[in-house]
Amino acid sequence: MKNFETLAEQFGTYFNKRHFPTEPATLYDPNEYFLQMGGKRIRPVLCLMGNELFDEISEDAWYLGTAIELFHNFTLIHDDIMDEAPLRRGKETVHQKFGSNTAILAGDVMLVTAYEELNKISEHYLRSILSIFNKTAKEVCEGQQMDMDFEKLESVSYDEYIKMIELKTSVALAASLQTGAILGGAGQRNQELLYDFGRKLGIAFQIQDDYLDAFGVPEKFGKQVGGDIMANKKTFLLIHTLEAASAAQKKELHHLMTHNTTDKVAKMQQLFIDCNANEWVLKLKNKYLDEAIAHLEDIAVLSKRKAPLLELAHYLIKRDH
């Protein structure tokens, strides 16, 4: 049983090769450039771990992991266009460096290349893997569309936000684990439990991300603290605050969200605290983490096989209180 770090290193070595033809360079070099930027490769490693939970890692899991990582990068390239993001990991995004048209097409061909990798998987698993891959790919698109729709809304309900997070982030983590488990020969029930572990872990991770964006220590967080606040992003904190606020607090919220004053971040942080959103959010995170771990515990394999996934859950989500 290998832990996340060992598998991440192994996958990094395996994945670090040219994935595209050389010509036309105007199409394929942007994709090679983007893949060279690196990344944590969380999804393919989850796939390998899902496989190893039930059996030795098979050759198919490397093809599948590659497909999953290419798919993830396809979504990043297209999302960066939609978000008009100039930078990712400190480097120019594809559309910024090569133009939006090339970025659209480069993303498209990245997605097709993911399907080329999937087509290397053994006959016995091909259809069921394709089925989950396609379903998940559609859900990720739905989540991105919901996220864009939310930007235009005055307010978003807690249920709608959870749904969006699940689709945009969690299902891809969950499906990586599940498809890996299929390659390990897992039965339906164990697959479902592992899927739910990944899904709830993903939600807990997003809740933590929302919290850290407002209350994180800048040096540790790696992003500018208060970015979501400045952008009026409907996060777990804002959604709870909007629901819990008094009439006077709602008025202040509205004023802050319509005027980008220099003290906006500090005042919003105070409002979050006054409405107890920070405490509520941490409790919510713990709830999802606990549920994720309960699903993992229910999986019918020896506990020691689950140790790397449990370790990963605690590494990704820091328990508060």
Added chain:
Amino acid sequence: MKNFETLAEQFGTYFNKRHFPTEPATLYDPNEYFLQMGGKRIRPVLCLMGNELFDEISEDAWYLGTAIELFHNFTLIHDDIMDEAPLRRGKETVHQKFGSNTAILAGDVMLVTAYEELNKISEHYLRSILSIFNKTAKEVCEGQQMDMDFEKLESVSYDEYIKMIELKTSVALAASLQTGAILGGAGQRNQELLYDFGRKLGIAFQIQDDYLDAFGVPEKFGKQVGGDIMANKKTFLLIHTLEAASAAQKKELHHLMTHNTTDKVAKMQQLFIDCNANEWVLKLKNKYLDEAIAHLEDIAVLSKRKAPLLELAHYLIKRDH
């Protein structure tokens, strides 16, 4: 043996249904809107014809035809963004009506849905069909990128232009026929001949399109005559004229291409004629049509089975002397 029109009507009926979930409507309704615009459905019908050349049309051919048509519409939605086209078939394009971000995402999910259709194909054919589909999808992206690259170049060689046309247009027609033939149980040699028939027919069709854009009868052509000339598009006519022109003619060409005067179309037409490009282009079209038909004749099935494809070739490409 059914002819193109009969199969086009049958496929039209089969395809005329909802292809996407209802929610989120902001993502899926744009795709339904776009599919409702209609189209000639040439590619799926080629797939059905490729199947029927060798055997009765199987259920798989309808799934495959649906996947091929969804793929084609995905390329149209994304191409329209890149070309900044406001209209298609007289109606607003997806990005024009719903915004570029939604158009990117709607196209993405259209492509994934094409793969969902492919995953309905029988086990026995799934991998080989996926393999050709993926290869062709990449080539179509390459062709679109080359087309965009050409816009920025002063001149393009005949060989480069043929290559671009093949990738952007012909391979999709060729692959539709070939994958249909696979479902009909065709052997490798017959598959290749049918592929080459489609590939050369596609090139002949593009040559004809280039010719009609400059010399077509407006009422028959359906598009504005001279559009390519006004946009300085590197067509077969322009490429030949640039190669054949005298120094004085080159100077005039350059002047016309850098000044959008009101007599630009008329003067360019005259230059094409003076350089004999119109005659050369018609000969080239006939050459590709003849080669296409020769490939069809070489296929080892009874001549009467080939009749609908031969008829289609002559319907699509009008022979000029």
